[in-house]
Amino acid sequence: MENRYCVIMGGGIGSRFWPFSRATRPKQFLDFFGTGRSLLQMSYDRFVKVIPKDHIFIVTNESYADLVKEQLPELSDKQILLEPQRRNTAPCVAWAAYHIQALNPKANIVVAPSDHVILKEEEFGRCLLKGLQFVEKYPALLTLGIKPNRPETGYGYIQVGEDAEEEIKTVKTFTEKPSLEFAKVFVESGEFFWNSGIFIWNVQSIIKAFQRHLPDISNRFEAGIDKFGTEEEMSFINENFAACPNISIDFGIMEKASNVFVLCSDFGWSDLGTWSALYDHSPKNSDGNVTQNSKALTYECKNNVVAVQGDKLVVMEGLNDYIVAEADNVLLICPKSDEQRIKQFVTDTKMKYGDEFI
Template identity: 60%
Template sequence: MDNQNNYCVIMGGGIGSRFWPFSREARPKQFLDFFGTGRSLLQLTVDRFKKILPVENIYIVTNKEYARMVLDELPELKPKQVLLEPMRRNTAPCIAFATYHINSFAPDANVVVAPSDHLILKEDEFLNIIQNAFAFVEKHKTLLTLGIRPSRPETGYGYIQMSESEIDGVHKVKVFTEKPNIDLAKVFFESGEFLWNSGLFIWNNKAILDAFHKYLPEITNRFDQGLSVFGTEKETAFIDENFPFCPNISIDYGIMEKADNVYVQAAEFGWSDLGTWGSLYEISDKDEDANASLIAETLFFDSSENIVTLPSDKLAVIQGLEGYIVAEADGVLLICKKDEEQRIKQFVTDVKLKYGEKYI
């Protein structure tokens, strides 16, 4: 396959509030180096796709506030490869924005859409799957997603049920299911019919454009009005004026759950959605008491199953804690039970109400 016709869109505009205080509005998690490798999650994502795609075929969609940060982190990208959202509108408008832009100069493009904050441990296997996925969507007019074979009952991920219908070994999707409770997650895990929803998509530009026109005309009506600006050769990052008028809706809810040509490729490539402290804890190295320590030096006494991350010049001495998150960044210290981390968003809201934007 000619990789010149294959493109990558990386979604990098989120705040990552569930990783507060490590992730902040001024520098959200996609720009952070979680593992002390010297590369941020965004840089690692671009590094990964550069192995199979021309660098000029990689596009970043991000909030306009992060334009300079993206270009500083990725000097190999030209400014016109950074598509700027004037405000956050969820994944469907984000993907439509990139789709229309690429369609203006490569209407037959095959495109992989990827979040900027996922961890892939088995990169060679992952890239092989992406190459095969490009070949599949070039041949078949389908909307393809990658599903991860679950290793445990997990309540933090959405699930995809495979049907018996298949094409070339790729199963048609039967149903998407939101994050289940633990009892339902056990049923999903034991059935063997369900996969974790990775949020990774591959399709031909024509297929996804048709789906947008059919299922989200409130978005295409806006972007069709702005066709003249798409593909314009600019030396500055690109903003579309119609974007603010799009509905706030996810690609899963807006299209994938409704379309009748959605397929899922079951895969295993050491995937982790770094969406929460708990997911980071799961993939981090741990000591004999299951404590994980990132970046800073840490001593644990009578403590187990904690995750600690502090600035590199700090030492933490932890005694008597079990199952906690301890995180410090930019003047904020968070100590929170790991199994109650869903409350972090509320903590952020309360901090904002009491102290304003200073710690957000």
Template identity: 60%
Template sequence: MNSHRYCVIMCGGVGSRFWPYSREDRPKQFIDFLGTGRSLLQMSYDRILPLVPKENIVVVTNEKYASLIREQLPDVLPHNILLEPARRNTAPCIAWAAYHIAALDPQASMIVAPSDHLITGDAIYCECVERGFEFVENNDALLTLGITPVRPETGYGYIQVGAPVGHDINKVKTFTEKPNLELAKVFLDSGEFLWNAGIFIWRASVIIEALRKYDSDLTVLFDKGEGLFGTANETEFIKQNFEACPANSIDYAVMEKADNVYVESARFGWNDLGTWGALYDNSPKDDNDNVSQGAGLVAYKSERNIFVTPAGKLVVAHGLKDYIVADAGDVLLICPKSEEQRIKQMVNDVKIRFDEKYL
């Protein structure tokens, strides 16, 4: 195993679209949504272990989740748990991880992965990531992983592939954020576009150089900490400076601007598991296409629903079709699957009426 390879698991999201199960104090990445006995975070950790020494796994999260990280990933070294004092999107998160890793190992290459995606086909995943590591270790490249689209999805970003440069690796032509349905159909029919999986591979030094070139407002803050990263003073420096970082995604900050961006076509199964509908699609179903997690279910004339409840609770349903029923103890959500995009607004309304009580 290459000792210069690192993994950064981004673990700071709130997952509000999975409310009421995903809460401020325990977001979706810490939950065993699939009934495997491992949370989405733990599955992300397990998946990378064949490729990266466990002492080289770095987790970036919000400081309020420190105890959850230590509980779920006890083998992660304490100095590799980076606790953000504020949420500032993926560019500051990745910048901190890169500066941290570069201080520990100037020769480091790194994969950056979200903690809450569903990936199937672990052997294929490992082959893909291994190929990606080899590519960036031999080229000053920023590599992102792309997934062949299977439907005109409006909830994902898209990557247009350019000239091939290696096995399953192409230059990137363009990035497009979430398109409307008509444009998504054009992308699918063209065969030139991949879904943007939000998984990146590069050398730490290369992404730092790119950040300095394209997002200097961010790196000027981190460069003030030269000599502090990788030391006992790193945490205090971050506490004093991180909230001043401009909130920006790595796509906007770097990937859409740089000229050394490449995409590897990934063959493994992937879903960002961002909605109840996505969880429904990726869960086993009964003869009436109902999904039941954590519950016993007796259903009459009920089809294509997802029921999620605490263990030991029996659900009896009659006449429900295409509904989300999520019982989180102090909150019961009942919502048509077709209307789940309203859940974020529901969360906002609940906050206005009840403050933080049910969030």
């Protein structure tokens, strides 16, 4: 237990969930399912079952410090790493690795986003323990792969190779968000798993990977190696973090390294990244409509998701496969099939109207 650590990445804006997810309160801080717990809190609840509470770290943007403290008051300030700028997941993971190395050079670390849905939590815990045991024995970069149940174009795919251990295989290739045609081929082949974006590794293994594949990041952090774990760490980060390249851990390391393995798993995983993902995981009426904590009357409507804040009544007629979402000062009406354009809607809104609606 003393060598188990967890890093929850919670600094994204979640623009694909606009208008619910806003710059001041993005989706990881929202309670989408009416459980009384946000996505961030649900992530913490899962990890604290297998990892000591004081070994769990949240990496987030400095503007969300108060939100994290409000939602996870059991964490100390030292467990909240505040990024001064947004620089994608590779710099985020690197900072967490160097920080944890200063605390425990033998640490085995789980790295996970804060916005996932996991239905089979006991199985998830079993996979975490198996993965932690694997990276303790081998200098491996391990990702959790999810057995696909449909040809999904919104996820990345991992092609698996030879067996390394029971349930663990080598990785042949990574493919980012394929076309529907390729996704169908991948699923039918049985050789591909969804890339969950949940990683497990020993702290020394990931730091060596940064040194080899992303020296622009590792060299910068190595220059301040004596400051990690001290009172000087935050001033060093404030001076250096912005100079890190804006690159993902997947592209920067996982797709390049030769010591990458996948734990083939099936624990009811979903990346709650889009309105369609929320629709898939929500109860539906006889017409396939989802009314997310909203009051709605629907006529000749099928397979819609309606999410409207407050006591406003929504009356709809003749809509099929639509998103109808209202939060604060924004109403969004969009076909589910076009939800990938929501990021563009946010960009256009910011250009035309500034930050008022973002």
